[in-house]
Amino acid sequence: MPNPNLETTRKKPAFKITLIIIVVAMLIGLNLWRNHNYSGLLVKTVKVEEKSMGEKVYASGSIELQDKQEVIARDNRVLQQLYVKSGDRVKAGQLLAVLECIYEEKALTDAGVSLAMEEAEYNRVINPSAEDLAIGKAEFEQSKINYNNSQISLQRKEALYAAGAISTQELEVSRQDLQIQETAFLKAQKQYDILCNGPRETDRKAVEAKLARAQAAVQTAEEELARYIIKADIDGVVLNLENRIGDMIRAGEKFIIIGQPEILHIRVGISEGDATRVKPGQKVVIEAAALPGKKFSGKVIEVAGLARVKESTSTRQVEVPVRVSVEDKSGLLKPGYSVDLEIISVAAKKRLVIPYEALHEGKGTKQVWVYDDGKARLQIVTTGVEGELSLEVTKGLEKGDLLILDPLAGLKDGQKVRKATIPATTPKDDNHD
């Protein structure tokens, strides 16, 4: 059977070779044409665009009460009286609860008695009453009379003794009596003098010290007692109260928490790299994990003057504590909620923006490669606000300039380059209003 494929062998080799040569020549020609038109290093490019861009610092924390009172039991005590319940609004100074305090009450009573006694003594010495003065005067007059009588009596006895009417013994008794009356007179005179002109300095100080000690003892007893008679220190709402009358409150237990739920704040740690950009008064956008999709506003109210170091087994982080006030009138945010913060360190506005991939540093300057009519041109730029994916250029570029992305290390100024067919996309998620 004849092979049907043999007819394919009929064409002359010269024709085939000519055909091959033509095809090869065409291919070479096309390649040379293409290399001429599309020569140069292939580069990805991106346009310098004007976009709304600001600068943010990100942080996480949890919501806290700005003003709060946590009542902590000092020792184990029974809850004797309770005047509020959870959710009650209270005023500063309002009585909240009383813990068992028998010993403290007794100590206060004793201290009060001692103080009363010391006050009486003080008044007697320092501020004598008219009655005391009259008594003192009477005692003084009486002692004076007694003394004068004793003198007359001794003179009379001496005359009698000289006449031999009395014995020596009787005379000595009169002399001793005179001495006693004289001593009593001098003492009464002195006491009357103190009543009239005040005590000596040392006596005054002694009674004053005794009085002060008694007063301090009363104050201490009162303070000790006050620890078990719980009063509100601030205006607010009873946020946590789970115990009932008769419950034993354990030492260290926070059994009443009072706060103002409408005045909240957040404490966060900002990394040292970002800390210089955060200042009091900057606006903050708050998002709570418990309220997805809802945004709340706040304001930086305090940036600590000192950084703190947070160390774990594998990391060491330096943070600057920052306090942020929460502006929430809805009441949806609760103390304890976890929140993410965006601190707006620079407000958003239209800026010339380039992606980080276009920027590199050389000889201490920031540079970009500009695609300039098929050639790479090195351009020094000045940058401004930095976003997450892109940054602002304040000097050196104009809107619409074409930049080379991720330039190769060996790229030279003036080198021929060609753009990739599909242009690189510019980042879009750095914008915020």
Added chain:
Amino acid sequence: MELELNTNNLSLGQKLYRIFTNPSSVFIDLEHNHNWFAALLIISTISLVTVLPLLSKMKEYSMMKLQQMPDNSAFATPEMLNMAGTISVIGILVGSFLVPLLFALIMALLLKLFNAFAGDKVKYRKLFAVCVYAYLPILLSSLITLGIGITTPAESIGNISTSLNLFFPPDTYTFPAMLAGQINPFMLWSLYLAALGGAILMKSEVKKVGIYVFLVWLIYALGTSYYNALKMSTMV
């Protein structure tokens, strides 16, 4: 009309020449004398030699491409980049030597698959011999590439092509461009030769074998073009 049926005992040189001028005579000869090893060795060696003068340019080009990859952190240092370039060059060398063998193995397998359903039964090694010689047009394209490559700067070495994507700008990754990249006259010529040789050995019609081979190639070309276009679009 001249018929070149005197094909008895063609030498290796004659076969390598006649595959371009009178392929039927080569395949008829292969029916009786299907030695392929020497031909494969020569083809593979020439294939290897065609890339040797371009190795330094290919390495430079590979390093540029690696640097331009979206995730190029693995090539952050010059040493790592150089090592990656060296590895890619080794890959090119090994590939250039092995591609003729792989082409012959796969094409022979496809022809054997066709032979399972049509034509006289032919042994796989005979079909393999046909496919080894059928690779010669592709080798010709390698030689053309070498010629152009010598005068081309390293950054443009990847632009050299012998397929229809010459009509597209370089680095065009659209589906039509990718498909045009698959339409290489030398590849189609090789496929035609494989189909012709297979048909002669199987005593079947070239048209039938040709359509079969063309359809298989078309599916491959469409599939890889679509996949590559999709892959490139996600990478950029």
